[in-house]
Amino acid sequence: AQSVTQLDSHVSVSEGTPVLLRCNYSSSYSPSLFWYVQHPNKGLQLLLKYTSAATLVKGINGFEAEFKKSETSFHLTKPSAHMSDAAEYFCVVSEYGNKLVFGAGTILRVKS
Amino acid sequence: DTEVTQTPKHLVMGMTNKKSLKCEQHMGHRAMYWYKQKAKKPPELMFVYSYEKLSINESVPSRFSPECPNSSLLNLHLHALQPEDSALYLCASSREGTGGPGSGNTIYFGEGSWLTVV
Numbered sequence: 324a325q326s327v328t329q330l331d332s333h334v335s336v337s338e339g340t341p342v343l344l345r346c347n348y349s350s351s352y353s354p355s356l357f358w359y360v361q362h363p364n365k366g367l368q369l370l371l372k373y374t375s376a377a378t379l380v381k382g383i384n385g386f387e388a389e390f391k392k393s394e395t396s397f398h399l400t401k402p403s404a405h406m407s408d409a410a411e412y413f414c415v416v417s418e419y420g421n422k423l424v425f426g427a428g429t430i431l432r433v434k435s
Numbered sequence: 436d437t438e439v440t441q442t443p444k445h446l447v448m449g450m451t452n453k454k455s456l457k458c459e460q461h462m463g464h465r466a467m468y469w470y471k472q473k474a475k476k477p478p479e480l481m482f483v484y485s486y487e488k489l490s491i492n493e494s495v496p497s498r499f500s501p502e503c504p505n506s507s508l509l510n511l512h513l514h515a516l517q518p519e520d521s522a523l524y525l526c527a528s529s530r531e532g533t534g535g536p537g538s539g540n541t542i543y544f545g546e547g548s549w550l551t552v553v
Contacts, residue, residue: 357541366441366525367478367544413477422491423542425477 325350325416329426337434342386342401344429346414349395355417356397358388361428362410370412373397384408409433438462439545441526447551450516456548458509458526467509468542469501470525478525484509485531516552523547 330345348354358370371382378390388399397414414426439460448454458467466485470478483491484503498520500512509526526545 355540359544364549366439366546367527369541369543372541417540422480422483423478428475428477 325352325354325418325424327414327416327424327426329412329414329429331429332427333430333432335432335434336404338406339403342399342404342408342431344399344412344414344431346397346399346426347395348397348414348416350416356388356390357415357417357423358382358386358397358399359413359415360410361413367413370399404431404433406433406435439526439528439543441524441545441548443548444546445549445551447553448513448516449553450518452516453512453514455513456511456524456526456550458511458545459507460528460543461507462528462530462543463506464528464530464543465506466529466531466540467503468527468529469509469511470527470544472523472525472547474522482511513550516550518552521551523549 326349328347336342353375356373359367360370361367370386371380371388373380373390381387386401388397390397409432411428411430413428416424418424442457468483469481471481472478480493481495482501487503487506498515502510525547527542529540529542531540
């Protein structure tokens with residue numbers, strides 16, 4: 324069975340500093356991996372996805388993630404945090420039949 | 436356009452009421468989903484419709500009844516709910532309803548319907 328572990332439940336950064344949200348996955352297959360963001364009282368928005376093409380995936384709003392098979396990781400990064408990045412971020416792996424397996428989520432706080 | 440539209444945004448209902456949540460997409464997607472999200476938790480899958488047929492029911496209580504009238508619409512009928520059913524209900528859609536791991540079908544979510552059962 325597939326699983327996802329988000330290593331930090333909360334991350335706090337200052338505006339303008341780099342963001343790193345960590346995600347490890349477990350999968351028996353070649354996985355599809357996604358990062359979604361959820362702003363307060365909103366639905367989920369797709370940030371980026373990995374589907375066995377380039378290992379470095381660029382997403383919206385300056386985010387990117389690197390797929391590392393040897394480390395079973397898919398960490399999300401952004402060079403410079405903005406106040407509007409404050410939200411909850413979910414790392415997700417896709418199972419057969421499009422069943423999504425969600426990580427527990429990481430709440431990102433951005434300090435001014 | 437990657438829009439999934441849900442109505443109503445907020446719903447308050449009593450435990451004896453019957454109400455419905457509605458979801459619509461015009462992306463030509465053939466798979467549609469209902470998820471339930473409790474506060475401070477990730478979404479949990481409830482139902483999947485693939486080509487307008489129910490393909491997954493995650494052992495959801497019968498007081499939740501899904502319906503897919505056509506490929507663009509998905510309803511969730513609610514009856515005799517309990518206060519613990521209060522949550523954010525998210526609708527989603529994807530291009531295909533099947534496909535192995537790594538198929539990369541992206542699932543697009545709506546803004547959700549906030550349900551409060553009193």
